Structures are given as structure tokens and as C-alpha cells.
Amino acid sequence: MTQEQLNAYTLKQEQLCRSADKIPQELYNEYQVNRGLRDLDGNGVLTGLTNISKIVASKEVNGKKVPCDGELWYRGYRVKNLIKDLGYDELGYEKIAYLLMMGKLPDDTELSEFKYILGENRKLPVSFTRDVIMKAPSNDIMNSITKSILTLASYDDDVHDTSVANTIKQSIHLVAIYPLLAVYAYHAYNHYVNDGSMYIHQPDPNLSTAENLLMLMRPDRSYTPVEAKVLDAALILHMEHGGGNNSTFTTRVVTSSGSDTYSTIAAAMSSLKGPRHGGANIKVMEMMENIRENIKDFNDKEEIEAYLSKILEKQAFDKKGLIYGIGHAVYSLSDPRERVFKEYVVRLAEAKGRQEDLKLYENIEEIAPVLICKKRKIYKGVSPNVDFYSGFVYDMLGIPIELYTAIFAIARIVGWCSHRIEELICMDKIIRPSYMSVMEELE
Numbered sequence: 001m002t003q004e005q006l007n008a009y010t011l012k013q014e015q016l017c018r019s020a021d022k023i024p025q026e027l028y029n030e031y032q033v034n035r036g037l038r039d040l041d042g043n044g045v046l047t048g049l050t051n052i053s054k055i056v057a058s059k060e061v062n063g064k065k066v067p068c069d070g071e072l073w074y075r076g077y078r079v080k081n082l083i084k085d086l087g088y089d090e091l092g093y094e095k096i097a098y099l100l101m102m103g104k105l106p107d108d109t110e111l112s113e114f115k116y117i118l119g120e121n122r123k124l125p126v127s128f129t130r131d132v133i134m135k136a137p138s139n140d141i142m143n144s145i146t147k148s149i150l151t152l153a154s155y156d157d158d159v160h161d162t163s164v165a166n167t168i169k170q171s172i173h174l175v176a177i178y179p180l181l182a183v184y185a186y187h188a189y190n191h192y193v194n195d196g197s198m199y200i201h202q203p204d205p206n207l208s209t210a211e212n213l214l215m216l217m218r219p220d221r222s223y224t225p226v227e228a229k230v231l232d233a234a235l236i237l238h239m240e241h242g243g244g245n246n247s248t249f250t251t252r253v254v255t256s257s258g259s260d261t262y263s264t265i266a267a268a269m270s271s272l273k274g275p276r277h278g279g280a281n282i283k284v285m286e287m288m289e290n291i292r293e294n295i296k297d298f299n300d301k302e303e304i305e306a307y308l309s310k311i312l313e314k315q316a317f318d319k320k321g322l323i324y325g326i327g328h329a330v331y332s333l334s335d336p337r338e339r340v341f342k343e344y345v346v347r348l349a350e351a352k353g354r355q356e357d358l359k360l361y362e363n364i365e366e367i368a369p370v371l372i373c374k375k376r377k378i379y380k381g382v383s384p385n386v387d388f389y390s391g392f393v394y395d396m397l398g399i400p401i402e403l404y405t406a407i408f409a410i411a412r413i414v415g416w417c418s419h420r421i422e423e424l425i426c427m428d429k430i431i432r433p434s435y436m437s438v439m440e441e442l443e
Contacts (some may be wrong), residue, residue: 001370024364050243070331080340091208091232101420119205121176137188141406142273144185153262170261171417182406183216230344237337240415247271251416255423256431268416278408281391284325288318298360325388337386352396
């Protein structure tokens with residue numbers, strides 16, 4: 001069978017599937033099905049409890065639910081305070097990772113020990129880079145990392161041991177090596193597919209996660225303190241976001257089945273790579289490039305508003321009617337991560353001489369929410385989310401766009417492992433939601 005014949009066959013079968021699998025919208029309403037595990041107001045259906053993090057987007061005032069400035073909490077601490085308390089130059093990924101995974105802020109001794117163990121675990125098996133990562137390289141770095149994770153299971157004699165202690169050991173190892181899996185996968189792709197130079201630096205156990213990440217990516221291994229600090233802040237802000245986001249929920253579902261750590265994290269990776277989840281900042285960057293090509297003056301707010309209106313009216317960019325990076329499924333008045341991150345965006349833009357680009361972002365940040373509320377008749381409020389600026393930061397850091405979602409994963413692996421540990425400790429049932437059959441009985 002030729003490829004053309006196979007394509008023709010599958011197109012024909014698609015029509016059968018569409019006919020057989022289509023379910024009328026009115027049935028969802030009749031049986032009160034919460035599609036996407038969300039009610040008609042967009043609120044997530046309560047499916048579990050967690051001590052790890054909390055998202056606040058509304059408060060009760062006089063018996064009514066009222067939108068408020070967003071809040072993100074890790075283990076009882078406001079994230080904005082955790083980052084503020086780090087000081088101007090201190091890097092805090094490891095400290096906050098310990099907090100999320102172990103449930104408490106570490107003292108100096110505990111933090112020093114944790115950093116040492118991460119450094120010692122930041123190693124791959126002998127020949128793993130050559131035999132696994134460099135084989136069949138792809139521009140889909142998320143798939144490459146997932147392949148590596150599943151392969152690592154074969155190097156672990158205790159792969160099926162789901163005890164809490166063993167899971168913590170496996171989690172620490174994964175947190176430590178994620179930067180290697182991502183950066184090495186990119187270098188292999190860049191060399192074998194793009195004909196670029198390939199350099200495989202060894203990690204430095206004395207450097208932080210953010211510093212190692214920058215060092216591993218660059219031919220000369222150099223980076224500035226400002227670059228490391230901004231990337232460190234990005235990693236902390238993406239580390240965890242409640243138990244209900246798609247990839248974290250996937251983590252808990254697969255954990256509840258009794259599956260091993262590697263399979264669980266691979267499943268979470270498959271969830272995160274979706275454009276509705278972890279790939280959002282790439283869409284922002286594509287949109288911003290399109291806007292730059294169609295706007296002459298980055299300071300002309302009328303010109304910017306006119307083009308954003310075209311995007312919303314499906315007349316420009318990808319013609320889907322979305323201004324990417326503006327709006328969030330949970331937050332309305334503000335995304336607390338974006339509020340915190342903005343300070344670091346400004347700091348890096350000044351260091352890199354990118355103030356003109358920053359001004360365009362800031363003008364869109366001001367204009368787009370008002371425009372969206374007006375055209376979509378949204379009354380609860382719309383605000384920029386953390387993805388609006390994260391791609392811009394990665395671009396200023398010289399990080400290839402192929403690594404954007406992988407950077408998200410390097411941060412979120414901490415949250416996934418934390419939720420896996422909590423699920424193992426607290427739950428003893430497999431997560432199994434109910435689906436109602438509406439099939440026609442033919443005999």
C-alpha cells in the first residue's frame with residue numbers, strides 16, 4: 001500500500017468516526033456533565049485535596065463570589081514573598097524545590113545537603129547521551145525528554161518500588177537531570193538536523209539549576225548574574241500551580257493506578273507539551289513576531305489597538321481570534337506570577353538593551369485586556385498571564401524556541417514529584433471518574 005492509498009483510506013474512515021463518535025451538546029446539558037471537569041462558570045470540579053499549593057482568584061464579599069487579584073501559595077507561603085525574601089542576587093530554585101517536595105523550608109544545613117545531593121545526582125548513566133539522546137533526534141524536545149525518561153527506567157533496579165522513600169530518591173534524580181535531558185536533546189537536534197555545532201558540557205555540581213542550564217546551553221559556558229537570577233525566578237514561578245492543572249492531574253491519575261515514577265512523569269510530559277497547556281508561550285512569541293511585522297510604531301497605541309482588533313476579529317495572525325498570553329482559565333484581575341515576573345523582565349530588558357521590545361509588550365498588556373472585555377463582553381476581568389512575558393525572557397536569554405516548553409518542564413517536574421509523593425501517602429484508590437453511555441442499543 002502506498003502512502004497516498006493509506007491517506008485516502010484514513011480520510012474515509014475519519015468520516016465514519018466523526019459520525020459514530022459525535023455526541024449532541026444538549027445531552028451534556030441534560031445529564032449535567034461538567035465538560036473538562038469544569039462547571040458552567042468555568043470553575044474546576046473538586047476532585048481532591050492537597051497541602052502543596054493554593055490558587056486564589058476570587059473572594060467572598062457579602063455572600064457573593066467576587067474576583068480579586070490572583071494569589072499563588074506554596075506550602076503556606078505566598079510565592080511573591082518567597083521570591084522577595086531571596087534577596088537581589090540569591091538563587092532559590094533549590095530552596096523552593098525542597099519546600100514543595102518535603103513540605104518545609106530548609107534550614108541552612110538541610111539546604112546545603114539537598115544541593116549537594118542534587119549535584120551528585122546530576123549525572124546520566126555511562127554512554128546514555130550517545131546511545132539514547134543522540135539517537136533519532138527531533139525538534140520536539142519534549143518527546144526526546146520523554147523517551148529518555150522511559151529509557152532511564154531500565155537503568156533503575158528499583159523501578160517498580162513505589163514506596164515513598166524510593167519515590168523521593170527517584171524524584172531527586174529526575175529533578176537533577178532534567179536540564180541535561182533537555183539541553184543535550186536540543187544540541188543533538190541542532191547538530192544532526194540543522195547541521196550546527198554540537199557541544200556537550202558536563203554539569204557543575206557546585207552551580208545552581210539555573211546556572212547549569214545556562215552554562216550547558218552556551219558554547220563558552222558563560223552567563224551573567226542577572227541572567228541566572230531571571231531564569232531562576234522563571235523556574236520558581238513555573239514550578240507548581242495547584243493540583244488541578246492538566247499535567248499535575250495526569251500525574252495524580254497515573255500515580256493512583258500504582259504505576260512507577262518514570263511512567264508517571266512521562267505521562268505528565270505528554271500532557272504538558274500540548275499547546276493548550278505548556279506550549280502557550282510559543283504562541284505568544286509567534287503572535288508578537290507577527291505584530292512586529294505589521295505595526296510601524298511600537299509607541300502608537302491607536303495602531304496597536306487597531307491590529308489587535310483584527311486579531312480578535314479573526315482577520316490577522318492565525319485567525320483564531322485569540323490574543324495569546326492575555327487571559328487565564330483561573331485568574332481574572334491578575335496572574336500573581338506575571339505580577340512578580342514583570343520586575344525581572346524589566347531588569348533583563350534593560351541589561352540586554354531591549355527596551356523598545358519591552359514597550360511593545362507593555363502597550364499590548366495595557367490595551368488587550370480592555371479590548372477583549374469590550375469585544376467579548378467579559379465582565380469578570382482579563383489580565384496578562386505568566387506566558388505573556390516568559391517567551392520574551394527566554395528570547396533575551398538566547399534560549400532556542402524548541403526549548404521553551406522544556407524549560408517549563410524543568411520547573412514543573414518539582415510540582416509533579418511533590419504531587420506524586422502526596423498521592424502515594426494520602427490515597428489508596430485508583431482515580432476513576434464516571435462516563436455515561438448514550439449509545440443507541442441496536443439489538
